[in-house]
Amino acid sequence: MTIGVMEVNLVDAHGLKKSDFLNNIDPYVLVQYRSQEHKSLIAKGSGSNPKWNQKFTFRVEYPGTDDHPKLFLKIMDHDTFSSDDYLGQTTIYLKELFESGVESGTSELRLQKYRVVDSSSHSFSGDIRVGVTFTPRVETEFYSQEFGGWKESQRFPLNPSGEYNVNSMRKLLESKLNTFKGATIWRSKIIPLNVRCFMWRSVLGRIPVAETLAVRGINTSSTLCSLCNTETETADHLLITCGYSRVVQHWIFKWCGLEDIMFSNIQEFIDFAATWGNYPRTFCYP
Structure with missing residues (x-):
């Protein structure tokens, strides 16, 4: 489960319908996410086009019990001598925002207009301008649910x-990592995330080859490479220097129209890959 903070930027509204034709409306907004609620300032005398320019934060646990998390903005008209009147409501769906934030470290629904709908009559009651951001955070042992x-x-x-x-x-x-040329490719959206993770684990020696398993005390029948059966199965050997790997590299480079290069380890291959952006855009499209 990811713990994070959602920030709601409530800016203004336009074209709100008046509940009382004799008096100007004094709108405010109830911003609700699950059991958490914030109330905006009352925009006294602003009528149908109020401005708030307020930000509210909510604690988020994702994924939670709700498969389709939503943010509700309930617009009310403040009355001094009677109960407040309901003007309308906006619903913002948050699932994609949270998923994107978990994957990339932060995500945003840029400031935009949302329709305000009177749920009792299902009629359009103006629009409201809101922006939402989500940032995952890490809680320490000091956090206490109670x-x-x-x-x-x-x-x-x-x-x-x-x-x-x-x-x-x-x-x-x-x-x-500023001295490591290969660092430029870790954020590349062209390379699938699972491939980038595998590359990173390979550089760190964290893939389960025979040598790594032996170091961790896991017994295998042999530490020799299962492909060539001549050298110890290390990550560098299995992916780079093994005869079988050399053949695969040769044909990939030939298909891409590149000079056949002999690498001695994974680090050299990653450093070379970081320079691929210098090739023409026709690269790998014969």
Whole structure:
């Protein structure tokens, strides 16, 4: 489960229908996500086109019990001497926002207009302008569910707020990898995420070849390469220097119209791959 923060930027509304034709309306908004609710300021005397310019934050657990998480914005008209009147409601669906945030470290529904609908009459009652962002965070052992939120958090030096988030950690990693040419390909959207993860694990020696299994105390019948049966099965050998791997590399490079290059390890191959963007766009399209 991912824990994160959703920020709702409530800007303004336009064309709200008046509930009382004799008096101007004083709109405010109830912003609701699951059991959490925030109330905006009352835009006194603003009529059908109120402005709020407020931001609200919500704690998010994703995935949760609701398969289709939603944000509700309920627009009300404040009355001093009677109960407040209902003007309409907007629903924003959040599933894709959360999924994208979990994958990329942050996600955003840019500021845009949403229709306000009177659910009792199913009629259009104006529009409201809202933006939503979602940022996953990591909770520490200091968090306690009984207090209903973050009680205390360890400060993260690269983030001005002192809170850990994925983007700040990514910047830290990139600063440590600035001398490694292959680092430029980790964020490439052209390369599927599972391929990038496999490349990263290969560089770190984290794929289950015979040598790695032996180091972890897992017995195998032999530590020799199962393809050539002549050398120890390391990640560099299996993926780069084994005769079978050489043949695969040769034909791929020939298909792409590249000079056949002999690599000695995975690191050299990754460094070379980081330069592929310098080739013409016809690369690999014979």
